[in-house]
Amino acid sequence: MTELGEFLARKSINKAEVSRRTxxxxxxxxxxxxNPSTKLQAKELYLIALAIDIEPGEVLNEVCKHLKLQTD
Known part of the structure; x- marks a missing residue:
């Protein structure tokens, strides 16, 4: 499961409703x-956030929490 999938599951989000609204x-x-290899588009993230009435930044933080800057 992806970070987005885990986030939606924790929030008990109805994917059929999100699909209808977005x-x-x-x-x-x-x-x-x-599918972890699937690329989430910014537009999709934004629409999903609007559909579930959550700030897009909150969803972005959850989905990208594993990303770190490279250190030299």
């Missing part, structure tokens, strides 16, 4: 939630 297909939402 126009993102349920199959695409499932791919984003389950």
């Amino acid at each position: 126009g993102i297909s349920q199959s695409r939402l499932s791919e984003l939630a389950l």
